[in-house]
Amino acid sequence: MKAVLVAKAGGPEQMSVGEVPRPIPGEGQVLIRVIATSVNGADLVQRAGRYPAPPGESEILGLEAAGEIAALGSGVAGWKVGDAVMSLVAGGGYAEYALAWAGHLLPKPENISFSEAACIAEVYLTAYLNLFLVGELKDGETLLVHGGGGGVNTAAIQLCQELVPNSRMMVTASPKKVERVRELGVAQVVNYRAEDFAKAAKEFTEGRGLNLILDHIGADYLDANLRALGVGGRLVVIGISSGPRAELNLGRMMVKRQRVIGSVLRSRTVAEKAGLIASFRAAIMLALEARRIVPVIHAVFPLELAAEAHRAMAAGAHFGKLVLKVAPDGVE
Numbered sequence: 536m537k538a539v540l541v542a543k544a545g546g547p548e549q550m551s552v553g554e555v556p557r558p559i560p561g562e563g564q565v566l567i568r569v570i571a572t573s574v575n576g577a578d579l580v581q582r583a584g585r586y587p588a589p590p591g592e593s594e595i596l597g598l599e600a601a602g603e604i605a606a607l608g609s610g611v612a613g614w615k616v617g618d619a620v621m622s623l624v625a626g627g628g629y630a631e632y633a634l635a636w637a638g639h640l641l642p643k644p645e646n647i648s649f650s651e652a653a654c655i656a657e658v659y660l661t662a663y664l665n666l667f668l669v670g671e672l673k674d675g676e677t678l679l680v681h682g683g684g685g686g687v688n689t690a691a692i693q694l695c696q697e698l699v700p701n702s703r704m705m706v707t708a709s710p711k712k713v714e715r716v717r718e719l720g721v722a723q724v725v726n727y728r729a730e731d732f733a734k735a736a737k738e739f740t741e742g743r744g745l746n747l748i749l750d751h752i753g754a755d756y757l758d759a760n761l762r763a764l765g766v767g768g769r770l771v772v773i774g775i776s777s778g779p780r781a782e783l784n785l786g787r788m789m790v791k792r793q794r795v796i797g798s799v800l801r802s803r804t805v806a807e808k809a810g811l812i813a814s815f816r817a818a819i820m821l822a823l824e825a826r827r828i829v830p831v832i833h834a835v836f837p838l839e840l841a842a843e844a845h846r847a848m849a850a851g852a853h854f855g856k857l858v859l860k861v862a863p864d865g866v867e
């Protein structure tokens with residue numbers, strides 16, 4: 536089968552399409568004929584050699600796949616060959632066929648395209664997990680999402696609007712994305728290059744500080760994040776793009792009873808992910824079917840141009856998701 540291969544850890548120039556054997560589904564797994572996948576921030580880090588696939592998982596890039604079931608492994612119930620699905624995969628999405636655990640599949644709603652379906656699993660599950668299960672966000676609370684134009688963060692905005700409509704959200708964005716984030720319905724957007732978001736958060740909450748922050752910047756934002764949080768506030772760190780180490784004011788954290796929580800999705804167990812997906816399915820599928828939630832797609836690239844898609848993401852010009860189209864689907 537065709538797959539994107541990385542010759543050696545490095546830049547996008549290391550990526551090219553080559554031939555590899557088609558995987559065979561084991562017990563509890565299915566083989567998906569991939570119609571579309573999408574680029575995630577982690578793919579760029581994996582390509583550069585700093586985020587290897589978990590042991591035993593495919594080393595091919597790609598954390599999600601949308602397509603049709605091509606074969607079932609033993610012991611799989613509730614799914615059949617030909618079903619249209621979207622799935623989290625721990626690796627292997629940038630290929631014509633990918634393995635997925637049956638417990639990680641979601642049925643593709645009829646009225647969303649395969650390109651849209653390829654943008655659900657990784658970013659919406661990450662946002663859902665970290666806002667609601669890890670971050671314990673409740674309706675009526677205040678929150679800050681950093682980097683509103685990204686894949687995870689556009690998903691986070693939409694999930695809050697659907698699930699906690701009385702929450703009050705503020706979002707940081709680079710100047711060129713501020714207006715686009717407002718168009719998603721966010722009233723309070725802070726240009727992080729020009730404004731102090733901690734000060735803006737205090738004003739936004741009339742001095743109380745925020746209940747929750749979803750952060751993927753890490754070290755450079757730690758102190759300002761904790762200043763922006765109020766008493767009992769939670770900071771959920773899902774990325775460390777500015778680095779992993781920073782000084783922590785434990786005194787302020789203690790007095791304000793704040794929590795800093797690190798969280799990753801990819802290395803969770805198969806059973807943990809299945810539980811998360813069942814919870815997500817119950818909470819969100821109706822909104823997807825009704826197109827109240829529609830992923831924001833910036834551009835669609837053929838699989839052969841995966842390196843171009845990586846360059847586009849590295850340049851940060853995208854707003855929302857970058858899709859890789861692996862095969863025509865005849866449905867869109």
Ligand SMILES: NC(=O)c1ccc[n+]([C@@H]2O[C@H](COP(=O)([O-])OP(=O)(O)OC[C@H]3O[C@@H](n4cnc5c(N)ncnc54)[C@H](OP(=O)(O)O)[C@@H]3O)[C@@H](O)[C@H]2O)c1
Pocket residue numbers: 574575576577657658661681682683684685686687688707708709712727751752772773774775776798799800801848851855
């Ligand atoms: N822990 C997990 O399980 C998990 C799972 C999925 C993703 N992640 C992490 O989540 C992050 C986002 O992933 P993604 O796929 O959504 O990537 P993405 O689409 O590239 O989104 C990142 C966004 O952050 C913005 N940004 C960059 N620097 C910023 C800054 N200093 N302050 C505020 N915003 C900034 C970028 O836009 P501008 O450059 O225009 O500001 C971009 O919109 C990545 O770090 C990824 O590794 C973690």
